[in-house]
Amino acid sequence: MSVFYRQISRLLTERRFRYCFHPRIHSFRALSQTVAEQSFSADDENVQKYLEGLRREFYNLKTMGAGLQPSDLRRIRQLSEVVSAFEQRMCVLQNMSSLKDMENEKDADMKELIKEEKEVYQNLLTNLNKGIMKQLLGLDNSESYSSLFFEITAGVGGQEAMLFAGDLLEMYTNYFDYKGWNYEVIHADSSEIGGLRHATVLIEDENAYQTLVHEGGVHRVQRVPATEKSGRIHTSTVTVAIIPRPDDVDAVINEKDLRIETKRASGAGGQHVNTTDSAVRIVHIPTGTVVECQTDRSQVKNREIALKKLQTKLIEQKLQAQEDSKIATRKAQVGSSNRNEKIRTYNFIQDRITDHRIKGGTLHNLKGFLEGGEPLDTLINQLVIANRKANLLQMINSTSGGAS
Known part of the structure; x- marks a missing residue:
């Protein structure tokens, strides 16, 4: 241990400062340029209130025990690091506040130690503030889905x-x-x-x-x-x-609800198009939904693809029935082209x-x-x-x- 840190240790022991330094506060990675350009910081009053709210949310979730849902466990993992960094920041601020009681210290060596300790705490605080803002930007509060339809x-x-x-x-x-x-x-x-x-x-x-x-x-x-x-x-x-x-949205398709027709494919394709009934047309009788497929030479493959297209359409219909805003999302994305x-x-x-x-x-x-x-x-x-x-x-x- 260096002479400086031995002196700091003695100082803390003699003055009985509350010291809650944690080595993890050195572990933050450098901020990206985007994060560095933020118009707010961890020192802002509103940021402090927001962090306090996250801290309460974290400990409320931790006390739920067996009642936790998978989404709750995911949220706990998300909040863990930012709450830990926030609590370390609180400790550093407490330690910095304790030093104010020694501002009138007469001993020259002690004054130098106090100055050096302030610099240590200030550097730790700067790193913590940067790390907290980066972690806040890393929190993802959006909804999570295991699958999606991507349309072009x-x-x-x-x-x-x-x-x-x-x-x-x-x-x-x-x-x-x-x-x-x-x-x-x-x-x-x-x-x-x-x-x-x-x-x-x-x-x-x-x-x-x-x-x-x-x-x-x-x-x-x-x-x-x-x-x-x-x-x-x-x-x-x-x-x-x-x-x-x-x-929780799926489309169960029963064979009895389908009318499946085959016909000859149209378009380019040579003699095969004119001689084989490979194109498939499926009508979902309960909803009147119609799909067709002739992309493959195999009728079996076209039937398989057509069924997937039908399932996609039926799922979209369910989504619209359950939550119109989801379909409004597509309209907002696509506009009028x-x-x-x-x-x-x-x-x-x-x-x-x-x-x-x-x-x-x-x-x-x-x-x-x-x-x-x-x-x-x-x-x-x-x-x-x-x-x-x-x-x-x-x-x-x-x-x-x-x-x-």
Whole structure:
């Protein structure tokens, strides 16, 4: 032990200071640039009230014992570190307050020790304040779903919009692979020239909804189409919708409720199209819901895909019946697909991606971004943090009326 810390130990023993230093207060990682730009700090009165509320919530949950639900256990894990850091901060403040009783100390050596101790406490307090604000931004108060439907639909722009819808589907499925999520493309309606009219992907992962929820909206693309001979720039749109799938919502399909028809597939496909009844059409008699599939040469495979499409539609109907706000979410995300409703622009001419919702949301290297790896993940994380910052500000400011 250094001479300084031996002296501090003696000082604390002699003066009987209440000393509750914990080594974990050194363990905070450096703040990200986004966190460093916060317009509030752990010293703010409203932040203190908010932290006190979190502390009460934490200990109330801890006393529930056997009555805890899985969501309660998740919340306890979330609050554990921030409450621990907050309590350590309270101890440091108590120790700093105790030093005020020695401000009139005459002994020169003792005055130097007190000065050095104040500096130690101030550094600890600074680190704790930074760590607390970072942990507050890490708290996720949004709803959690184990699965969701991810929809992509071509908007304004005709065939060019459909082509870009296909590009986005490839980008996002690459991103799902990058994140290691389980997913399945349960419906994809392709256009005649290889684009995409609409696609629905079922994603099953507990982290997917919180990650993707801000991707919903109008995605605008500006580029010169391959078919444009005059070099004129086209502006088109694609809409993305994120539809949560609550765990307690499912659609049980009984065979007796189905009318299944087969027919010959239409479109390109050679002689096989004209000779095999591979296309499948299913009518759900109780609701009148109709789905069709002819994407595969196998009638069995098309029937399987059609049943999944039917289940998706029935689940959406249940969601609408149970909670209209969920479907309103899709409407809010998608809007009318107009070009001026964009949340993000993909400009091929300038090799630029701009997310219009966050400061500093412009990136370059569009080709790399469309690969759906780290660049997309970085932008999505920026959106998540910005949204949490806005929510945190709102919650902290709501405490201005006083702690409950």
